[in-house]
Amino acid sequence: MSDKSNHLQTQAVRTTAPERLLLHMCCGPCAEYPLEQLRQQGYQVSGYFYNPNIHPQQEWETRLANVRRLAELKNLTVYENSDYREQQWRDYGCTARSGQCQICYALRMNEAARFAAQRGYKLFTTSLLVSPYQNYEAIVRTASLAARRYGVSFLKQDFRPGYRKGQEMAKADGLYRQKYCGCIFSLGETNPKYRDRYLERFGLNLAELPQRLTEQ
Ligand code: SF4
Numbered sequence: 633m634s635d636k637s638n639h640l641q642t643q644a645v646r647t648t649a650p651e652r653l654l655l656h657m658c659c660g661p662c663a664e665y666p667l668e669q670l671r672q673q674g675y676q677v678s679g680y681f682y683n684p685n686i687h688p689q690q691e692w693e694t695r696l697a698n699v700r701r702l703a704e705l706k707n708l709t710v711y712e713n714s715d716y717r718e719q720q721w722r723d724y725g726c727t728a729r730s731g732q733c734q735i736c737y738a739l740r741m742n743e744a745a746r747f748a749a750q751r752g753y754k755l756f757t758t759s760l761l762v763s764p765y766q767n768y769e770a771i772v773r774t775a776s777l778a779a780r781r782y783g784v785s786f787l788k789q790d791f792r793p794g795y796r797k798g799q800e801m802a803k804a805d806g807l808y809r810q811k812y813c814g815c816i817f818s819l820g821e822t823n824p825k826y827r828d829r830y831l832e833r834f835g836l837n838l839a840e841l842p843q844r845l846t847e848q
Pocket of ligand 1: 730
């Protein structure tokens with residue numbers, strides 16, 4: 633091979649070097665489809681589990697174990713943040729319905745942006761963008777502000793068309809698929825058929841669940 637063709641090859645490798653991207657993972661099933669898409673788009677993806685809002689701790693541990701299982705199946709590096717502040721979550725007295733929750737988005741997106749910057753990632757996004765039950769615009773707005781604050785970029789990508797596919801992938805991979813968003817308020821708001829099963833599993837009574845301060 634001539635010197636010239638060697639040079640061209642080197643150039644090609646440089647220009648196609650994958651861009652590193654940090655994927656905030658709200659849970660395993662929601663991360664399935666975004667992870668597949670991002671890899672197909674050529675990103676070098678690592679995950680970040682940071683969800684201090686999940687109630688109760690037993691559920692938080694189950695979701696983390698699920699993320700670990702996905703990481704193993706997909707050969708994905710996942711950073712874990714063990715911050716857990718469920719009591720504080722109740723004290724926030726959330727006022728929005730499930731999937732409209734600014735405090736929750738702000739806390740997680742700020743931490744994801746901070747962590748991305750600290751680890752040298754220029755770009756981050758979140759698996760929350762796959763869920764039709766979340767507030768897409770609010771997540772994008774909050775994450776973009778967080779990105780600016782920490783000097784990184786937020787990848788706005790609408791994964792929602794792949795939500796069902798992602799759930800099917802999670803099922804095929806044997807992942808646990810939870811029936812509520814995460815916090816104690818959302819546990820109380822979920823379909824009573826599932827809610828009562830969770831309450832029994834967690835040894836809780838309905839009367840123990842706090843109500844949101846204001847219905848919007
Ligand atoms: S329902 Fe709870 S866990 Fe879900 S986004 Fe709102 S505050 Fe966060």
